[in-house]
Amino acid sequence: MEKIKRVNFISLLFIAIMVTIAPAAAGNETDEQAPGRTMAQQATKEKKMWITADHSKFETLNKQFDSGPEITNACLSCHSEAENQFHKTIHWTWTAGSDLDGAIIGKAGHSLNNFCISGNMMNDKGCMSCHPGWGKSTESINCLTCHSQKDMKWEESFEDFQAFSGSDDPEEQAIANEIQGEILEAVHDIARPTRKNCGSCHFYGGGGDGVKHGDLDSSMTNPNKTLDVHMGVDGQNFNCTRCHTTTLHNIAGRIYTQPAATERKSLVDDDLTSKITCESCHTATPHKQGNKANDHTDKVACQSCHIPDMARINPTKMSWDWAQSGKLNEEGKPYKTKDEFGKHDYMSIKGQMKWEKNVKPEYFWFNGSIAGLSAKDSIDPSGVVKLSHPVGNFDDPGSRIFPFKVHHGNQPYDKINKTLLAPLLSGPDGYWTHLDWVKALTTGNEMIGVPFSGEFDFVKTTYVFPTTHMVTPKENVVNCTECHTGTNSRLADIAGVYMPARDNFKILDTLGWLVILGSFIGVALHGIGRMIAGTNGRKGK
Amino acid sequence: MTSKKTTNIYLYTRYERFWHWLQMFLILLLLVTGFEVHGAYTFMGFETAVTVHNYTGLAWLIAFAFFVFWVFTTGEWRQYLPTTRKMFSVIRYYAFGIFRGEPHPVPKSKDAKHNPLQRIVYLLLAVTLLPVQMLSGLLYWGYNSWADWGIGWLSLNVVVFVHMAAAFSILSFLIVHVYMTTTGHSVTAHVKAMITGWEDVEEGAMVEAWEQKIRK
Numbered sequence: 001m002e003k004i005k006r007v008n009f010i011s012l013l014f015i016a017i018m019v020t021i022a023p024a025a026a027g028n029e030t031d032e033q034a035p036g037r038t039m040a041q042q043a044t045k046e047k048k049m050w051i052t053a054d055h056s057k058f059e060t061l062n063k064q065f066d067s068g069p070e071i072t073n074a075c076l077s078c079h080s081e082a083e084n085q086f087h088k089t090i091h092w093t094w095t096a097g098s099d100l101d102g103a104i105i106g107k108a109g110h111s112l113n114n115f116c117i118s119g120n121m122m123n124d125k126g127c128m129s130c131h132p133g134w135g136k137s138t139e140s141i142n143c144l145t146c147h148s149q150k151d152m153k154w155e156e157s158f159e160d161f162q163a164f165s166g167s168d169d170p171e172e173q174a175i176a177n178e179i180q181g182e183i184l185e186a187v188h189d190i191a192r193p194t195r196k197n198c199g200s201c202h203f204y205g206g207g208g209d210g211v212k213h214g215d216l217d218s219s220m221t222n223p224n225k226t227l228d229v230h231m232g233v234d235g236q237n238f239n240c241t242r243c244h245t246t247t248l249h250n251i252a253g254r255i256y257t258q259p260a261a262t263e264r265k266s267l268v269d270d271d272l273t274s275k276i277t278c279e280s281c282h283t284a285t286p287h288k289q290g291n292k293a294n295d296h297t298d299k300v301a302c303q304s305c306h307i308p309d310m311a312r313i314n315p316t317k318m319s320w321d322w323a324q325s326g327k328l329n330e331e332g333k334p335y336k337t338k339d340e341f342g343k344h345d346y347m348s349i350k351g352q353m354k355w356e357k358n359v360k361p362e363y364f365w366f367n368g369s370i371a372g373l374s375a376k377d378s379i380d381p382s383g384v385v386k387l388s389h390p391v392g393n394f395d396d397p398g399s400r401i402f403p404f405k406v407h408h409g410n411q412p413y414d415k416i417n418k419t420l421l422a423p424l425l426s427g428p429d430g431y432w433t434h435l436d437w438v439k440a441l442t443t444g445n446e447m448i449g450v451p452f453s454g455e456f457d458f459v460k461t462t463y464v465f466p467t468t469h470m471v472t473p474k475e476n477v478v479n480c481t482e483c484h485t486g487t488n489s490r491l492a493d494i495a496g497v498y499m500p501a502r503d504n505f506k507i508l509d510t511l512g513w514l515v516i517l518g519s520f521i522g523v524a525l526h527g528i529g530r531m532i533a534g535t536n537g538r539k540g541k
Numbered sequence: 542m543t544s545k546k547t548t549n550i551y552l553y554t555r556y557e558r559f560w561h562w563l564q565m566f567l568i569l570l571l572l573v574t575g576f577e578v579h580g581a582y583t584f585m586g587f588e589t590a591v592t593v594h595n596y597t598g599l600a601w602l603i604a605f606a607f608f609v610f611w612v613f614t615t616g617e618w619r620q621y622l623p624t625t626r627k628m629f630s631v632i633r634y635y636a637f638g639i640f641r642g643e644p645h646p647v648p649k650s651k652d653a654k655h656n657p658l659q660r661i662v663y664l665l666l667a668v669t670l671l672p673v674q675m676l677s678g679l680l681y682w683g684y685n686s687w688a689d690w691g692i693g694w695l696s697l698n699v700v701v702f703v704h705m706a707a708a709f710s711i712l713s714f715l716i717v718h719v720y721m722t723t724t725g726h727s728v729t730a731h732v733k734a735m736i737t738g739w740e741d742v743e744e745g746a747m748v749e750a751w752e753q754k755i756r757k
Contacts, residue, residue, distance in 0.1 A: 526720070
């Protein structure tokens with residue numbers, strides 16, 4: 001008997017050890033880093049990009065420049081193909097082909113958003129501050145927008161220079177020389193585009209810091225690692241072009257309906273592949289072997305877990321109600337108010353706006369394309385109009401669950417033609433000058449060649465931005481239970497897939513727990529019965 | 542009521558007991574982690590629960606393979622052959638007789654460990670419920686490889702439904718089973734037998750020929 005008992009104890013011990021050790025042994029908890037990180041480190045090992053030219057030493061760049069195009073000509077005297085290349089890119093054309101109805105896609109075409117709504121086919125000169133030419137002109141490219149490391153207000157600088165250099169006053173001449181010196185400094189300080197260059201437009205889209213993108217604003221000029229693990233100045237210090245790889249001045253990235261990458265492959269598969277996707281460097285199974293997260297990468301984009309929230313430093317605009325615009329103060333003048341972030345939440349010329357920080361993204365199936373409406377598309381004004389919306393679904397192997405900033409708008413539409421309208425905003429004929437909707441809408445729609453009946457109202461719209469920057473360190477990633485939960489799941493609205501803990505079969509769960517409850521009640525009653533009967537099995541004490 | 546003399550018989554072999562307690566441990570762990578993954582409660586944390594559930598499930602598959610080997614090589618499978626004989630008296634005993642202190646209609650013996658009710662329940666467990674749970678669990682676990690396995694047409698919803706339905710059934714069985722261990726001639730008699738291997742049976746209790754394992 002003694003021996004048997006001991007053997008039994010040993011076997012029980014064995015069970016306990018086996019079951020507790022099995023997962024740990026298989027998981028192999030060592031300090032080794034995840035393979036995806038190793039891959040990425042190898043891909044970016046040779047990150048020092050060296051340059052063989054010092055632009056301050058070139059003769060062509062050491063003369064007096066009276067205008068912007070003169071600088072461009074100097075650039076092109078060596079970089080002979082640069083302008084040809086650049087003229088074909090979306091950065092210059094602001095268009096990306098036509099859709100089926102013949103509407104031109106792009107901000108220089110018929111595309112609309114729910115911020116300043118339309119660029120009126122380049123006729124709204126207010127939008128031109130971001131066009132990479134000289135001032136409002138679309139004749140010559142401005143190489144320095146992207147390549148000079150010095151901040152310049154070019155239009156102002158040349159205006160001032162012209163004004164002072166013609167003067168006989170030696171003091172004004174001195175000022176002119178000083179301005180020319182600044183111009184030359186900017187011309188000499190040439191580099192591949194840095195975060196500041198790209199950010200000078202992309203951080204300020206929509207007319208201000210962080211208006212459009214929730215994941216791109218001035219905080220990303222010099223972010224720390226916590227804000228962005230790749231671009232953090234205390235870490236990898238990536239420039240935008242590290243991932244937005246460039247061919248003939250064409251910069252990889254999403255272009256309206258066209259995905260940033262049509263194929264998902266890594267440098268392991270193809271050493272010349274674009275580095276635009278996370279997978280390019282990190283591969284499709286970046287986590288440690290056996291980590292459940294590797295099983296998610298076929299359906300969940302890296303961004304969904306690794307960017308828990310956006311606008312972490314600066315606020316981003318979440319809604320814009322144009323219908324509230326046009327109010328005047330007691331003195332009968334347009335006015336502005338500010339919110340707790342110091343951002344304008346009301347402007348007579350723009351309407352009511354809402355800003356938010358630490359914004360949790362919304363999630364949609366996304367195959368890389370975004371379907372957008374143009375000024376030519378008819379809408380159903382009875383509901384919220386999806387002005388732009390991600391394309392994708394569960395069954396599409398190219399689709400992933402992807403995080404988005406959704407911007408809510410309330411903007412004018414044509415009550416008769418059932419189309420969204422494109423008001424002209426800036427300039428003497430623009431809404432911002434006269435606050436007359438009918439006038440602004442008539443002029444604006446004329447500019448894009450789309451009829452306006454004269455009758456308008458406002459309709460609620462949504463516009464989406466994929467969230468892909470502000471990748472957080474791994475300590476801060478989204479937890480399993482933020483999605484795998486029945487209450488307030490981040491993926492509450494994601495259809496097409498059963499998710500443990502988020503989903504259940506109501507009838508089965510109800511029935512199941514009833515059976516369990518029934519079992520307990522059954523044995524309890526049986527046991528009570530035995531106690532009352534005073535019998536315990538066949539012995540009958 | 543006369544109290545009969547009891548005698549000690551060696552009923553459960555070492556492996557059998559080992560298997561019983563191993564499967565108890567594994568099933569308990571699978572239930573606890575499984576229902577946490579289902580979102581019923583928070584105990585060890587979702588991620589840990591998933592990991593433990595997966596490894597325990599795989600450990601279970603290996604352990605079950607050994608059990609199948611054992612049950613066939615030892616001929617113990619005959620103990621699970623179903624019969625309707627005395628089934629009604631066993632049901633009647635648990636429904637009424639037990640409250641009156643009647644003796645169990647089918648006493649245990651080395652060659653007949655299971656009464657007719659146990660035979661049918663354990664058989665159903667071993668050939669339907671547990672295999673269904675193992676198969677659906679394995680499929681659930683391999684969800685990412687379905688396309689590679691050529692079963693891309695399978696619906697996760699169906700697999701989950703089956704796995705959950707079987708989980709509820711197993712939990713229900715477990716509750717009744719644990720309660721039934723208290724129905725021996727003392728509350729702990731059956732549990733003790735499953736630990737030591739020795740069970741007290743009434744002396745002179747007749748084991749009928751049909752109940753006995755056929756020996757070659």
